[in-house]
Amino acid sequence: MSKWDISKMNAWKAEQFPLRGVIPDAGNSRDYVTGGWRSERPVRDVETCTDCLLCWVFCPDTAVRVENEKLADDTFDLDHCKGCGVCANECPVEAITMVPEGCELPEVK
Amino acid sequence: MAEQKTVATTGNSVVAEAFRQCAPDVVAAYPITPQTTIVEEFAKIVAQGRVHTEYVTVESEHSAMSACIGAAAAGARVMTATASQGLALMWEELYIASGMRLPIIMANTNRALSAPINIHCDHSDVMGARDSGWIILFAETAQEVYDNTIMAVPIGEDPEVLLPVMTCLDGFITTHSIDRVQLMDDDSVTAFVGDYEPQNALLDTDNPVSHGNFAGLGGPYFEFKKTQRLAIDCSKGVIERVGEAFSKLSGRPFGLIETDMMDDAEVAIVVLGSTAGNVRYVAKQMRAEGVKAGLVKIRCFRPFPVEEMVSALSDMKAVGVLDRADSFGAEGGPVFLETRSALYDLESRVPVVNYIYGLGGSDVRLDLIRTVYTDLSDIAAGSASLHGMQYLGAR
Amino acid sequence: MEQLTEIRWHARAGQGAVTAAKLVAETALAADKYMQAMPEYGPERMGAPIKAFTRISPDPIDIHCNIEHPNVVIVLDDSLLDVVDVTEGLVDDGTVIINTCTPPDAAKRSLGVADGVTVACLDASGIALDTIKRDIPNTPMIGALAKVTEAVDIDTVKSLLEVTFGKKFGQEIIDANIASVDRAYEEVVVA
Numbered sequence: 004m005s006k007w008d009i010s011k012m013n014a015w016k017a018e019q020f021p022l023r024g025v026i027p028d029a030g031n032s033r034d035y036v037t038g039g040w041r042s043e044r045p046v047r048d049v050e051t052c053t054d055c056l057l058c059w060v061f062c063p064d065t066a067v068r069v070e071n072e073k074l075a076d077d078t079f080d081l082d083h084c085k086g087c088g089v090c091a092n093e094c095p096v097e098a099i100t101m102v103p104e105g106c107e108l109p110e111v112k
Numbered sequence: 113m114a115e116q117k118t119v120a121t122t123g124n125s126v127v128a129e130a131f132r133q134c135a136p137d138v139v140a141a142y143p144i145t146p147q148t149t150i151v152e153e154f155a156k157i158v159a160q161g162r163v164h165t166e167y168v169t170v171e172s173e174h175s176a177m178s179a180c181i182g183a184a185a186a187g188a189r190v191m192t193a194t195a196s197q198g199l200a201l202m203w204e205e206l207y208i209a210s211g212m213r214l215p216i217i218m219a220n221t222n223r224a225l226s227a228p229i230n231i232h233c234d235h236s237d238v239m240g241a242r243d244s245g246w247i248i249l250f251a252e253t254a255q256e257v258y259d260n261t262i263m264a265v266p267i268g269e270d271p272e273v274l275l276p277v278m279t280c281l282d283g284f285i286t287t288h289s290i291d292r293v294q295l296m297d298d299d300s301v302t303a304f305v306g307d308y309e310p311q312n313a314l315l316d317t318d319n320p321v322s323h324g325n326f327a328g329l330g331g332p333y334f335e336f337k338k339t340q341r342l343a344i345d346c347s348k349g350v351i352e353r354v355g356e357a358f359s360k361l362s363g364r365p366f367g368l369i370e371t372d373m374m375d376d377a378e379v380a381i382v383v384l385g386s387t388a389g390n391v392r393y394v395a396k397q398m399r400a401e402g403v404k405a406g407l408v409k410i411r412c413f414r415p416f417p418v419e420e421m422v423s424a425l426s427d428m429k430a431v432g433v434l435d436r437a438d439s440f441g442a443e444g445g446p447v448f449l450e451t452r453s454a455l456y457d458l459e460s461r462v463p464v465v466n467y468i469y470g471l472g473g474s475d476v477r478l479d480l481i482r483t484v485y486t487d488l489s490d491i492a493a494g495s496a497s498l499h500g501m502q503y504l505g506a507r
Numbered sequence: 508m509e510q511l512t513e514i515r516w517h518a519r520a521g522q523g524a525v526t527a528a529k530l531v532a533e534t535a536l537a538a539d540k541y542m543q544a545m546p547e548y549g550p551e552r553m554g555a556p557i558k559a560f561t562r563i564s565p566d567p568i569d570i571h572c573n574i575e576h577p578n579v580v581i582v583l584d585d586s587l588l589d590v591v592d593v594t595e596g597l598v599d600d601g602t603v604i605i606n607t608c609t610p611p612d613a614a615k616r617s618l619g620v621a622d623g624v625t626v627a628c629l630d631a632s633g634i635a636l637d638t639i640k641r642d643i644p645n646t647p648m649i650g651a652l653a654k655v656t657e658a659v660d661i662d663t664v665k666s667l668l669e670v671t672f673g674k675k676f677g678q679e680i681i682d683a684n685i686a687s688v689d690r691a692y693e694e695v696v697v698a
Contacts, residue, residue: 020332022274022311022312022339023214024325025312025325026321026325031322041554042519042584085554
């Protein structure tokens with residue numbers, strides 16, 4: 004969450020919006036969660052993965068996490084991954100598979 | 113009072129001179145008759161190093177206003193000038209400039225719109241932009257052009273306003289005629305306009321902001337438009353305050369509307385721009401003949417000075433509104449529609465008639481103005497009925 | 508206007524919800540009813556959650572505001588149940604039709620809807636894959652709609668598919684779509 008709290012924006016009166024509609028904050032696009040667009044999620048096979056980081060290079064949403072020049076254990080930022088499958092397509096060792104989202108209802112799982 | 117020198121110069125020259133004295137950071141413009149000599153002269157001033165302005169030459173008016181918007185969002189004081197088709201080409205950017213609350217100053221040298229092709233004066237260009245959220249000032253003389261241009265800066269840049277300001281001068285009639293003008297000394301103008309302190313400037317890298325954001329899909333677009341309406345409503349008081357301060361400095365009066373011979377007038381003409389002079393001249397003649405003629409000149413068209421118009425016109429027996437632009441298919445021209453609407457809530461019913469005049473630079477002869485006052489006298493005496501809208505002097 | 512039926516469609520862009528909303532409206536027209544069908548205007552992105560709306564009435568429809576209290580909610584993708592409050596504003600005796608493998612009684616518990624709400628489930632994606640050979644579950648959902656509500660009539664739906672799809676697709680695809688409607692009509696299960 005950025006420092007500009009917009010959680011109640013839909014109830015703001017005209018005077019409460021910043022002048023000229025600026026967003027008085029930087030980097031707030033990370034608050035725009037696009038994970039809900041996804042119908043398939045990427046899953047990494049750690050055994051097969053060589054940490055070549057091509058998925059990180061290709062991901063159009065910078066949703067691949069890297070720590071210490073290796074893929075992070077929690078590899079995919081699912082708040083922003085749109086499930087496009089580019090990572091799985093580009094992976095040279097086929098270590099990423101796209102798995103359908105939500106086959107079952109949450110409570111029934 | 114400022115030190116002043118009286119010179120013989122044109123309306124366009126005084127715009128360039130006022131621009132120099134207000135020292136904009138950026139001017140982006142594209143030449144178009146009858147505005148050309150404004151940007152030519154200002155370019156020359158920049159080339160001579162007499163002002164530290166970034167002068168951006170662009171390939172169209174669309175780009176000119178786009179560049180102005182970018183520069184103003186970055187935090188610059190920005191000025192430009194255009195006319196006619198050029199203003200029309202800026203149309204979408206006009207709304208962006210006001211919506212983004214950027215106090216850009218623009219001189220518009222009123223000229224007819226094609227077709228047929230015509231380079232001469234009428235107000236069709238600015239009337240097409242009347243709902244774009246800009247503050248719009250009109251000038252009768254080169255002197256008023258100079259004064260309006262300087263006043264536009266502290267009006268637009270007022271933190272409670274932050275809106276673009278268009279200062280209108282009649283093409284050729286005011287732009288190219290040599291007139292007697294008092295120019296103030298540079299120091300007085302510099303002190304009067306002050307330094308521009310932009311808010312939310314893009315170049316303020318310590319406080320990063322994002323401009324021009326999306327507000328649709330149930331977003332707050334409607335609320336932003338409300339703040340724009342509040343700002344232009346609030347600008348009225350600011351314009352009066354700035355006008356008062358300017359009057360003290362220059363010794364020249366300024367009002368949202370300016371009235372002549374209205375104290376005991378029975379019939380009045382409402383007019384914008386240079387034609388006010390013709391009307392004043394004829395009104396004096398009519399008075400010598402026993403007609404109680406008066407004149408209301410609107411200097412500030414946006415925001416429309418409703419209260420001032422009501423107070424000036426409420427006791428009239430007949431009012432004639434001169435429009436140098438038609439609103440095709442409407443009941444009359446734009447000034448007529450707004451004037452008559454302003455008078456609607458009065459207890460008494462003031463008869464108001466409309467004259468479309470001078471389109472495409474058609475000469476506004478004194479006998480035409482005389483016709484209007486004669487019509488109004490007949491209406492006031494009950495010997496003529498309201499005639500709605502007429503094309504004054506068209507064959 | 509008491510017989511006004513308001514339908515809200517939840518889907519992901521690309522699943523054919525807008526086409527389905529239109530098809531249902533055209534079915535209503537064929538039954539000499541009045542109708543509106545409108546997408547939720549916004550940026551279209553394959554996979555993004557979208558909404559579409561259909562109004563059906565035996566009388567002329569004068570209103571043009573958003574549908575806030577739908578009688579019927581149709582969910583083309585059960586992964587949306589995590590993301591979107593699909594039952595928002597649903598009337599107490601409304602209907603929810605979901606494309607899912609989950610049994611309807613479990614789905615009803617999961618949605619937490621009022622007792623009076625009818626919840627119907629079918630594996631529309633499975634039907635679509637069997638018949639149309641692609642996971643475009645829109646036409647099966649119309650088959651289910653015809654079964655569960657009186658908003659549309661199954662025979663009218665099928666004859667309209669011939670006409671409207673006939674402009675764009677070959678007979679094979681039309682037949683596949685009609686088969687998907689028939690199977691959905693048979694297979695939908697109500698809680």
